[in-house]
Amino acid sequence: MGKRVMTGFTAMIFVCAVLFLVSSCAKKQVNISESAKPPVEEAKGETEVVKEEPREEETVVEIVEEKEIPPELVRQVEVFENTNIYFDFDKSNLKPEALEVLKAKAAFLREHPSYSVLIAGNCDNRGTEEYNLALGERRADAAKQYLIALGISGDRIRTVSYGELRPADPRNNEEAWALNRRDTFKLFR
Amino acid sequence: MYPDSARPTGRGVGPVSSVIIWVLFLVSLLLPGAASGRIYIDVNAPSIPKFKIAIPDFRDLSKDRSHPELAAGLPGVISGDLDLSGYFRPLDKEGFLDENGVALTSEGINFRDWSVIGAELLLTGGYTCIGSRLEVEIRLFDVFWGRQIVGKRALGKISGLRHLMHRLSNEIIKSLTGHDGISLTKLAFVGNATGKREIYVCDYDGYGVKPLTRDRSIAILPRWSPDGKKIVYNSYKQGGPMLYLRDLSTGSVRRLSGRSGLNIGACWAPDGSKMALTMSHKGNPDIFTIDLRGRILEQLVDHWGIDVSPAFSPDGKRMAFVSNRSGSPQIYLLDMTSKTVERLTYDGRYNTSPSWSSRNIIAFASMKEGRSDICTIDPSGGRLRRLTHNEGNNEAPCWSPGGRYIMFTSNRSGAYHIYLMNANGQNQRRITSGKGEQTSPSWAPE
Numbered sequence: 001m002g003k004r005v006m007t008g009f010t011a012m013i014f015v016c017a018v019l020f021l022v023s024s025c026a027k028k029q030v031n032i033s034e035s036a037k038p039p040v041e042e043a044k045g046e047t048e049v050v051k052e053e054p055r056e057e058e059t060v061v062e063i064v065e066e067k068e069i070p071p072e073l074v075r076q077v078e079v080f081e082n083t084n085i086y087f088d089f090d091k092s093n094l095k096p097e098a099l100e101v102l103k104a105k106a107a108f109l110r111e112h113p114s115y116s117v118l119i120a121g122n123c124d125n126r127g128t129e130e131y132n133l134a135l136g137e138r139r140a141d142a143a144k145q146y147l148i149a150l151g152i153s154g155d156r157i158r159t160v161s162y163g164e165l166r167p168a169d170p171r172n173n174e175e176a177w178a179l180n181r182r183d184t185f186k187l188f189r
Numbered sequence: 190m191y192p193d194s195a196r197p198t199g200r201g202v203g204p205v206s207s208v209i210i211w212v213l214f215l216v217s218l219l220l221p222g223a224a225s226g227r228i229y230i231d232v233n234a235p236s237i238p239k240f241k242i243a244i245p246d247f248r249d250l251s252k253d254r255s256h257p258e259l260a261a262g263l264p265g266v267i268s269g270d271l272d273l274s275g276y277f278r279p280l281d282k283e284g285f286l287d288e289n290g291v292a293l294t295s296e297g298i299n300f301r302d303w304s305v306i307g308a309e310l311l312l313t314g315g316y317t318c319i320g321s322r323l324e325v326e327i328r329l330f331d332v333f334w335g336r337q338i339v340g341k342r343a344l345g346k347i348s349g350l351r352h353l354m355h356r357l358s359n360e361i362i363k364s365l366t367g368h369d370g371i372s373l374t375k376l377a378f379v380g381n382a383t384g385k386r387e388i389y390v391c392d393y394d395g396y397g398v399k400p401l402t403r404d405r406s407i408a409i410l411p412r413w414s415p416d417g418k419k420i421v422y423n424s425y426k427q428g429g430p431m432l433y434l435r436d437l438s439t440g441s442v443r444r445l446s447g448r449s450g451l452n453i454g455a456c457w458a459p460d461g462s463k464m465a466l467t468m469s470h471k472g473n474p475d476i477f478t479i480d481l482r483g484r485i486l487e488q489l490v491d492h493w494g495i496d497v498s499p500a501f502s503p504d505g506k507r508m509a510f511v512s513n514r515s516g517s518p519q520i521y522l523l524d525m526t527s528k529t530v531e532r533l534t535y536d537g538r539y540n541t542s543p544s545w546s547s548r549n550i551i552a553f554a555s556m557k558e559g560r561s562d563i564c565t566i567d568p569s570g571g572r573l574r575r576l577t578h579n580e581g582n583n584e585a586p587c588w589s590p591g592g593r594y595i596m597f598t599s600n601r602s603g604a605y606h607i608y609l610m611n612a613n614g615q616n617q618r619r620i621t622s623g624k625g626e627q628t629s630p631s632w633a634p635e
Contacts, residue, residue: 090517090539127561128541128554128584129409129629130454131511131518133430134467134474134495137451141472160429161451165386165407 073112077187080108084168084182085143089124092138094146098183102143105185106150116156118186119143124177125164136161143183239278240309240365243332244268245291246282247314247325256318256347263316263325266351269394270358270372273609275594275616276365280308293328300335308332312361323347327357329364339364351396371589376596377401377411377420377631378607382624388422393589393632395607395620401435410454413633415461420631421445423453432466434481445483450474456499456508465489465499465508476510489523490530500543500551502568509533509543509551509568520553522568533570540564542585548592550612552576554584563597565612576614583608587630596620596630 069077083105085098094102109115121140123132140159148154169176244267246260271277286302291313303311314327323346329339341360345353355372362370374393379386388411391398402408406426413420418437423430430453432446446452450469457464458478463486465478476490476499490496494514501508508523517538521530534540539556545568546552555564555575561582566573577583581601588595593612598605602619605626610617621627 090513126559126582127518127539127556128498128511130467130497131495131513131541133451133453134469134497137469137474138495159450162407165409 076108080105080187081185084184086178087139087181087183089177089181090127090135092121092135092142094142098143099146102146103150106147106152109147109152109156114189115187116158116189117147118158118160118188120166120184120186121159121161122166122168122180122182122184123164124180125167125172126177127164129163129165133161133163136163139181139183143185239276241280241307242271242277242310242312243280243285243303243306243308244271244282244312245285247316248291248293250315250317251319256316259316259318259323259347259350263350263354264312264314266354267312267327267358267361270355270370271361273394273616273618274358274362274370274372275611276362277310280306293326295328295330295335295337298330298335300330300332303332310338318347321347323350323353325353325357327361329361351392355392368593369591371591371594374590375413375417375633376607376620377413377633378621378627379409379411379629380621380623380625380627384625388420389627390420391621393609393620395622398621398623410629411631412455412457412464413631414457415459415634417633421455421457421464432483445481446479454498456501458501459503459505465501467497467499476508489525489528498542500545502545503547503549507568509545511541511543520551533566533568536573544586544588544595546588546592546612547590548612550592552586552588552595554586554597563595563610563614565595574614576610577617580617585629587632588612589632590634596632598628598630 083101085094085101087095105117109117119140121136121138123136137159140161144154144157144159147157167176167180168182169179244264247263249257249260268279272279284306286306292298293313293315298311298313300311309332311330311332312327313330314325316326317324322344324342324344326342327339328337330337339361341357343353343357352373358372359370362372371393375390376393377388377390380389385405386407386409387403388401388408389398390401401411401420402422402424404424404426406424408422408424409430411420411422420435420437422433422435424433427444427447429449430451431444432452432455434443434445435441446466446468448468448470451467451474453467455464455466463478463480465476467474468477469475473493474495474497475488475492476496477488478486480486489499489508490510490512492512492514494512495518496510496512498511499508500510506525508525509520510523511518512521515532518541519532520534520540520543521532523530533551534553534555537555537557540553542554544552549568550565551568552563552565554561561584562575562577563583563586564573564575576595577599581599583597583599586595586597594609595612596607596609599608605628606619607621607627607630608617609620
C-alpha cells in the first residue's frame with residue numbers, strides 16, 4: 001500500500017484525504033482499523049444494501065498515515081497490532097506470557113498518548129456461541145483491567161467480543177484452537 | 190369392509206390399535222418421573238414403531254392435464270412431512286404392485302396388494318388444476334381393515350402447494366396421534382452463504398429460505414417471538430453485539446439495546462411482553478429483563494461469573510440460565526419470584542444452551558471429552574437423557590412450539606447444518622442444505 005503511482009485521480013484523493021485527515025486529527029478520531037467502528041447513536045431502520053463505502057476512505061487514510069508516521073513508529077504499531085495474547089480453554093485469566101506482552105503494550109501506550117486501543121476477545125469454536133461471546137468479553141476485559149492497572153486510562157481502551165465468530169485458524173484441532181483463544185489489539189487515534 | 194362393532198377384540202396388531210399402544214408409550218415417556226438419578230438412557234434401544242405408509246402418485250383429475258408433475262410432487266410433500274414427524278415410514282414406490290394409478294375410494298382399491306408389501310396405511314389422492322387454482326383430495330386407509338381413516342379436500346393456489354400439502358399432512362398426523370403436527374411451523378437460523386453471517390427464515394422442513402437481514406456484518410442469535418410476528422437478533426452492524434427487533438409484518442427494524450459490551454441471547458417471556466438477555470455494560474456479563482422499548486426492567490442475575498443463555502419456563506415463573514460460577518459452565522434455575530438459584534446439571538464439565546419446552550422438559554448441549562451432544566433433563570434434575578450419540582458435535586437445541594421435537598445444529602456431515610429429531614432423540618433428519626453453514630435455529634408457530 002502507499003506505493004502507487006500518483007495519477008491525477010489518486011492525487012485528487014490524496015488532497016481530499018489530507019483535508020480529511022487534518023479535520024479528523026483535530027478531533028483525535030482517525031480510524032485506521034476496520035473493526036474499530038464506534039457505535040452510532042441511533043439505528044437507522046432497515047439496513048438494506050451497501051454500507052461498505054467507507055472502505056475506500058479508510059484505505060486512503062492509511063496511505064497518508066504511512067507517509068507521515070516515521071518508519072520506526074510504523075514498525076512499533078505493526079508489532080503492537082500483530083502481537084496477540086492467548087488463553088487456556090474456558091479460561092480468561094492472563095498467563096505469564098500475556099502479562100509480558102501487555103507490559104510492552106502499556107509502555108507503547110504511555111509513550112504515545114494520542115493512541116487508543118480496541119481489544120477484541122475471541123474463543124475457539126468448541127462450546128456454545130453465547131457462552132463464548134461472554135467468555136470473549138471476559139478475555140478482552142482481563143487485558144483491559146491489566147492495562148489500567150499499569151496506568152493506562154480506561155478511556156483509551158475499548159473492548160469487543162467476537163466469541164467464536166472470527167477464528168484466526170478455521171481448522172478443528174488443538175493447534176487451531178490454541179491460536180483462536182486470543183485477544184487481538186487494534187490501535188486508533 | 191368391517192364395521193367397527195364387528196372387529197375382533199382380542200387382536201392388537203392392526204395399525205389403529207398400535208396407534209393406541211404407541212400413543213400410550215409416548216405419553217409414558219413424557220410423564221414425569223419414575224426413574225430419577227442421573228443416568229443417560231440409551232434411547233436407541235427401545236424404538237417407537239413407525240407406521241408403514243404407502244403413498245402412490247396422486248391422480249390428475251383435470252381435463253387438460255396441465256400439471257402432470259404434481260402427480261408425484263404433491264404426495265412428495267406429504268411423504269416428507271410424515272417422515273419428519275417420526276411416526277411414519279413412507280414405503281419406497283419401487284415396491285408398489287399396483288402401478289396403474291390407484292382408485293381414490295375404497296371400492297376400487299385392492300388392499301391385499303398393499304398389505305402384501307407391508308403397508309399398514311395407504312394414502313390416495315387426486316387433484317384438479319383450474320388456472321392458478323389447485324384442488325386436492327386425499328383419503329387415508331387402514332390397509333388391514335380396508336377402512337377409511339381420513340378424507341380431506343383442500344383448495345388453494347398452485348404457487349402455494351407446499352403450504353396446502355403441509356395442511357393436509359397436519360390433518361393426517363392429528364387424526365392418528367391426537368396432537369398438532371409441525372408441518373406449518375417456521376424456522377429462523379443463521380447462515381453464512383454470502384460469506385457474512387445473516388439471519389434467514391424458512392419453512393420447518395428447510396424449504397422456502399428467505400434472507401431476513403442484509404447487514405453485511407455479523408448477524409446472530411435470532412429468537413422468534415411467541416406469537417411468531419417478531420424476531421429479535423444480534424448484529425455487529427453498529428460495532429458490538431447489539432440487540433435488534435424486527436417486525437415481520439412491517440419489515441421495520443429497531444435497536445432494542447445498544448449498551449456497551451454484550452446485549453446477547455435474548456429469550457422472550459412466554460407472554461411476549463418482555464425478554465431476558467445478557468448484558469455487560471456494568472462490566473460483567475449478567476442477565477437482565479428489558480421491555481419491548483429496550484428499557485431495563487430488572488437485573489435477574491448479578492454474579493461475578495459469566496451468566497448467559499436465559500430460557501424461561503412455559504409458565505414464566507422460572508428461568509434456566511448458564512453460569513460458570515462453579516468453575517465450568519453449568520445450567521442453573523432461577524425462581525423469578527424468590528430469586529433463589531439452584532444448580533440443575535452436574536454430569537460433565539460443560540453444560541450450556543438450555544431450551545425449556547412447553548411440555549416442561551429442558552434440552553441442552555453437553556460437552557464431554559471435547560464432543561458436544563444434545564441432552565434433556567427434567568426441571569427437577571431427574572431423567573437425564575442423551576439424545577445424540579457419536580455423530581460429530583451437536584449444539585444449540587431448540588424445541589418445537591408443541592414441545593415434541595427438537596431442532597439442533599450438527600457437524601456430523603462436515604459443516605454445521607440444522608437437524609430435526611423427536612423429543613426422545615429418534616428420527617434425526619437434516620433440515621437445511623445449501624452453501625455454507627446453518628446454525629442457531631429458532632422455531633416459530635405457524
